Amino acid sequence: MSIALDESKIIGEQKRSYVRDMFARVAPRYDLLNSLLSLRIHHYWREAATREARLRPGDTALDVCTGTADLALRLAREVGSSGMVIGVDFCEPMLQLGLKKARRHSRHGQITLVLGDALQLPFASGSFEAVTVAFGIRNVVDIRKAFAEMWRVLKPGGRLVCLEFSLPRRQPFRSIYSLYFHRLLPYIGGLLSHRDAYTYLPTSVRYFPEREKLAQILREAGFVEVAWRELTFGIVCIHSGVKP
Numbered sequence: 001m002s003i004a005l006d007e008s009k010i011i012g013e014q015k016r017s018y019v020r021d022m023f024a025r026v027a028p029r030y031d032l033l034n035s036l037l038s039l040r041i042h043h044y045w046r047e048a049a050t051r052e053a054r055l056r057p058g059d060t061a062l063d064v065c066t067g068t069a070d071l072a073l074r075l076a077r078e079v080g081s082s083g084m085v086i087g088v089d090f091c092e093p094m095l096q097l098g099l100k101k102a103r104r105h106s107r108h109g110q111i112t113l114v115l116g117d118a119l120q121l122p123f124a125s126g127s128f129e130a131v132t133v134a135f136g137i138r139n140v141v142d143i144r145k146a147f148a149e150m151w152r153v154l155k156p157g158g159r160l161v162c163l164e165f166s167l168p169r170r171q172p173f174r175s176i177y178s179l180y181f182h183r184l185l186p187y188i189g190g191l192l193s194h195r196d197a198y199t200y201l202p203t204s205v206r207y208f209p210e211r212e213k214l215a216q217i218l219r220e221a222g223f224v225e226v227a228w229r230e231l232t233f234g235i236v237c238i239h240s241g242v243k244p
C-alpha cells in the first residue's frame with residue numbers, strides 16, 4: 001500500500017495511526033535499512049547520544065520511541081547489572097524485534113520493553129535519571145506534550161537527550177544531501193521495504209522544528225541547561241536539557 005503523505009495536512013489521530021501502521025510494516029527491514037541508508041553511521045550517533053545521557057552504573061533510564069531498542073541496548077551497558085533501562089514504543093512489531101535483540105545480547109534482565117504512548121507515559125513522576133528519544137519525536141503528534149511527559153518522569157537533576165534528523169545548513173553539502181534524502185533514499189527504501197515510509201522520512205524532517213526552535217520548545221517545557229550540537233555535517237542534532 002502506498003500513501004501520499006502531506007505532513008502539513010496530516011495531524012492528530014490520523015497521523016498517530018499512520019505512523020504506527022507504517023512502522024509495523026517496515027519493522028522487519030527497519031534495522032537493515034538503518035544500517036544501509038546511514039552507512040552504519042547511526043551507531044556513532046547513538047554512541048554520542050549515550051555519552052550525552054551521562055548515565056552511571058545503577059541508574060534507571062527510559063528510552064522513548066525505542067523501536068527495535070538499539071539505543072536502549074547501548075544505554076544498558078552504561079547502567080550495568082545494577083541498573084535498569086526501559087524502552088517504550090506504541091508499535092508492537094518494532095518492540096518484538098527489540099525483545100529478540102535484547103535476548104540475543106543476554107541483557108534482557110536489565111531491559112524491559114513496554115507498549116505505550118509517548119504522550120501518556122505509563123510511569124510514575126520522577127522515576128528516571130535520564131530519558132532519551134532517538135529519531136522518534138519527529139513522529140509524535142504533539143511534541144510539546146511528549147516533552148512535558150518526559151520532563152514529568154525524570155528525577156530532578158535528570159537529563160533529557162533527543163537525537164533527531166536535521167537538515168545540513170552549509171553548501172554544497174546541503175544540496176548533495178537533499179538529493180540523496182529526497183531521491184535516492186526513497187528509491188532504495190522502495191526496493192527493500194516500503195517506499196511511502198522512506199518518502200515520509202524526508203517529509204517529516206522538513207516539517208520538524210529547526211534546532212533553535214526545538215531548543216526553545218525544550219525551555220518552554222521546563223528544561224534548563226538546554227544545548228544542542230550537530231553531528232555529521234548537521235544531518236542529525238542532539239538536543240539535551242536538565243530537569244531542575
Ligand SMILES: C[S@@+](CC[C@H](N)C(=O)[O-])C[C@H]1O[C@@H](n2cnc3c(N)ncnc32)[C@H](O)[C@@H]1O
Nearest residue numbers: 023065066067089090091117118134135136139
Ligand atoms: C524512526 S523509529 C526510531 C526507533 C529507535 N528509537 C531508533 O533509534 O532506531 C520511530 C519509533 O517511534 C515510535 N513512535 C512514534 N510515535 C510514538 C508515540 N506516540 N508513542 C510511542 N512510540 C511512538 C514508532 O513506533 C517507531 O518505533
